[in-house]
Amino acid sequence: MLIGEVARRSGVSPRMLRHYEALGLVRPTGRTVGGYREYSAEDVRRIFHVESLRSLGLSLKQIGRALEDPGFSPSALVGDLVRRTEERPERERELLGLLRAVDASAPAGWPDVLRIVALMQGLDSSSAARRQQAVLARPEGAPVPAELLAGAVLTESDPHVAGALRWALARSGGDAVASLAAGLRSADVDIRRRAVLAIAEMPEAPGATAALADVLGDPDPTVRGHAALALGRCGETAAVPALVGMVVEGDHDVEAAETLGLLSRDPECADRVLTALAGRLASPTADPATRIRLTQALVELPGTPVREILRRLTHDDDRAVALVASAFLTTLAERSADDEDEDEDEDDGTS
Structure with missing residues (x-):
């Protein structure tokens, strides 16, 4: 079969077939009198083998080894592919969270986009000092999505960083209480404590009174206490x-x-x-x-x-x-x- 027919039957473009040939993955068995590539049935089967291995995530170099080296064991390679594939959804979720945070900030230009990205990178630091600096160093009046700050509040364990985050969240101008609401329903008592403390520091925010009243019956005395004190002062x-x-x-x-x-x-x-x-x-x-x-x-x-x-x-x-x-x-x-x-x-x- 000539390259055009092989491309139609295999679904692999002529350009990719030529690339496979250049890499030595699939070389056509012969040539016609006119010098055109001619693929045998065995060549076509090898093309399908290459495509099958590509569908598993193997690189073309790895595919070449798998097809040529009888001693090349698939177990370690496939195990590595499994781990990489399992990690991919988490990376994609992180990317989606980053994109949503940028979109929620309604950036007026690329400097705004870069500022949000820098903030998220700072909040992800293992250094508490750097996380705190990332919150406090933002320009006055620069918009920061309440959802981004609320997410950081609910996971932050360092008291100094948490205080800076609550301060920034109260001044974010967004629907901070709604962003913290999920934390009030968490099975993790530490998350509920962080959520109620943040809401207690902004009792006049829309929805704050109702949210605090809902947790007056919380089984944890610290959660109940923060809510009761904030409501009583109001x-x-x-x-x-x-x-x-x-x-x-x-x-x-x-x-x-x-x-x-x-x-x-x-x-x-x-x-x-x-x-x-x-x-x-x-x-x-x-x-x-x-x-x-x-x-x-x-x-x-x-x-x-x-x-x-x-x-x-x-x-x-x-x-x-x-x-x-x-x-x-x-x-x-x-x-x-x-x-x-x-x-x-x-x-x-x-x-």
Whole structure:
């Protein structure tokens, strides 16, 4: 068969057949009287063998060895091809992530593209210092996709780099909360902690309140705590049970008590907080240390009812609780007297 017919039957172009011949992979057996290449049936079979090995990912050099060297074992080569093929999807996913990040930044020109690529390369560094520098060194006002920063936040273990990433994410101008939402649902508790901490630092972002409220029932106390403190500081009363639980458990109980005091500035919420704390104080299962923390939390609340509870506690059967209540009652009385003196001074100054 002449080269044109071989090309039609094999699907290999005449140009590639000539390339195979130049490499010594498939040489036509003969020539016609006019000097044209003439392929035998065996030559055609060898062409199909070459194409079959190419389909496995072998290079033309490797194919030549496989066809010519009887001692050339396929096991090691095929095993290497398997590993390379397994790695390819991961490389393609990385490339896809890079392309999406560049596209999301809406680059105005190639300098913007190069800046995003440099940022991603910096974030991928094994050096925490370099990762932090990559975040902080970006030009002021330069757009960075929130999705890119959120992904880095969820995987970053170094606290300094994580802080820089959260700072940059809060200022990215994108839908940061939506980009972090998947992290809140992760089975990995460390990822959930990173996600909730990032959202807690941007409580006014769209969707932040709802996202934080959704994790108030998270099984991890750290996740619950970050969400409750952030919501409480924003005046969200849904955080009250979790904050009271933090006081009971002794988990950042001082911060939780201060936040309950902040919420209690709203008269409608004050009764709810007071009832919750008093109920836990009266619980028969509360140990002395827990009751002392609850007593300390009461001091953060305004109003006469708090003093009445403290007066009752000064006669508590547990001497430690009684002493703490007595000390706080004295503190509140002194604080009240100071406030009255300040009011009188102000009145004297304006009379």
